[in-house]
Amino acid sequence: QVQLVESGGGVVQPGKSLTLSCEASGFTFSNYGMHWVRQSPGKGLEWVAVIWYAEDNKSYADSVKGRFTISRDNSKNTLYLQMNTLRVEDTAVYFCSRGLLDSMDVWGQGTTVTVSS
């Protein structure tokens, strides 16, 4: 059964850091690109970052560029999102998703990040 499970969310003060994890199972993790997508409370979906098969092939949304880092450990079937210098506007549910060439076909249930003083 193909599954993605996010963890690491929580409440953090503005300016602080947090690292999210996404553990994959049921498929060959190293063969797929992986995305992070977020959803602010009551809002729509916003693509955050992608990492492709080659771990040095990464891209970021302008809103997080320079503050967030996406990475993966294929030996652990795990995707990460290191979030630095967090802002109130980063408050959201963060989803990881599997990236195909034409869509995001599998999604995790999400982990909630709240940035508040």
Place this chain on the structure above:
Amino acid sequence: ELVLTQSPATLSLSPGERATLSCRASQSFSSRYLVWYLQKPGQAPRLLIYGTSTRATGIPDRFTGSGSGTDFTLTISRLEPEDFAVYYCQHYPGSPPYTFGQGTKLEIK
């Protein structure tokens, strides 16, 4: 920067009716790059259609995607109770960014 505008924001229909959801892009792109997802409250998005018109695995044939250029449409021929959700279109090209529309909420009338 490409913008996807979905309309209407909210669509109120009854089970058994036909639903037509629109996704309009600020610039033209290949139909290969248009994707639809649905999201139910408290759940993750679910892939519905990719490449404008190809249904994902397990998606019933009452869901039909169409369009080209800047205008794309998702049609649900006969609404079932489980179809009431929020629908998002997405531009998913060969390289980022991967832009979502703001969503259409399909609610029971």
